[in-house]
Amino acid sequence: MDFSNLRGDYSNIWPDYTVEQDWSGYTDEEHSLWRRLYRRMIGLMPDHAAQAYYDGLQRLDCADGVPNLEKASDKLEKLTGFRLVAVPGLVPDDVFFDHLANRRFPVTVWLRTPEEFDYLVEPDIFHDFFGHVPLLSDPVFADFLEAYGRKGPEAIKHGGLKCLARLYWYMVEFGLINTDKGLRIYGAGILSSSGETVYSLTDKRSTRIGFDLERVMRTDYAIDDYQKTYFVVEKFEDLFEACERDFVPIYKKYAEAEPFPKDTVLATDRLYEAEAPSVPMAG
Template sequence: MDSYPNLRGDYSQMATDYTIAQDWARYTEEEHARWRMLYARQAKLLKRFAAQEFIDGTATLDAGDGIPDLEIASARLSRATGWRLVAVPGLIPETDFFAHLARRQFPVTNWIRKADEIDYLVEPDIFHDFFGHVPLLFNPVFADYMQLYGEKGAEAEKLGTSKILVRLYWYMVEFGLIRTDGGLKAYGAGMLSSAAETRFSIEDKSPNRLRFDLKRVMRTSYKIDDFQETYFVLDSFDELFEATRRDFAPLYELTQRQPEITPDRIVAGDRVITLGDGSWKQRRDQAA
């Protein structure tokens, strides 16, 4: 949270684990309308760009009519995979975030972006957290992976390696791709809650798309305020779960001895699916 000194949420009423009451009744009709607009825009993209597991979870949630009540959604999710949703005021410390995941609780921000932030905002809001993350928690393998990741978080904090572990969340939970019979599909919350990056991640010639490799992901830095320059591609969620079950301590030691890889680089040993041409930077700079 130190990177975000002016957080928007109201942290004054939170419990010691950063949870708060969602207070669903306080949402205005304008806010519900904003949710419906965001939901409809992203839902149109799912068939073409999203993994089937994400599409299935979205259909189960059926949350297109307005900002969802987290208690109702939690009941449905708990019956499916044992997860529940907890409201939080916004970004929370890594220690608490890891602990929630380890208990099969997913923190969901309780406020929605403003009208002038439809296409981009720095902090995650309820649309990002709910629409982007919750559908895949209905998938048993991915649900188990998220709990395992939370357990790995507590270990990483003891070892002082949280910065390395967070890269796995960034590239494989926020911005992951998966290979299917229908081609590459998006499943990451970061792109599937963003109309522009949903298309960019699959269709644009600019980014690299590399086969998933745990050590490579752990060595790769990332940017939080731009489209990704590299995406990592799974063959299945089982692949991600099995890779995460291993002992991370030796990987942390190895990663700390090796130089960091910047997001735009290709290095020896990469299994390249799509070699990006880096044209996004040129288009961005020309538009500036």
């Protein structure tokens, strides 16, 4: 893995690419920036986030500053057996899969600068913690992430990394869930962005499609813009059950095939209507 193009400090990594968080090293300015980021997002959560995510966020009690990963891990481990491990940034695929398969979730240690308040190229601790960690308190979603991690070595062996990565992108970073209150968000990439939190549920320029494993694995995605397509689960059990399937036939069939363009709508898709905005659209 080429660290020269990555932002984090990889000079003191341990063999599993983890590092010491050094929580005492965060500055007052960084804690203040965290509080600003938190305040911007928390008001959107009751009307936009999945209940399981919101409940997990409240349990973590992370409003006052950059969270201590060890203390948060102690809470999570009692709920689902997951612990958080500090990493300098992005890690190799095989390392990432191994952490998930062993109920360890990698969290980046650095925080964005004030100039990056609205847009960030690489995930930072706010994205990783605020976006991902609350849902690790949900037993079913935690089981899914472990099962996903166990699929990694097989994907590497059979050339299926792109297919498996699309499953993570759409169903972990940008997933929606259908509830008795309408569509709600659980994807970390959405929930760490004020603009996309509103956009993902309400904007008619994007499409919301019912979850289908092969459809997800065959669909391209947007890296530097809001998504053109979001996939919707009815319940988190759908994701765990999908991981009980044998992915190898899917890899053999689609690994080398051109993916569907990110704005594709198929005749077989189950479509969901956009929600009515509950707040003014954010920029």
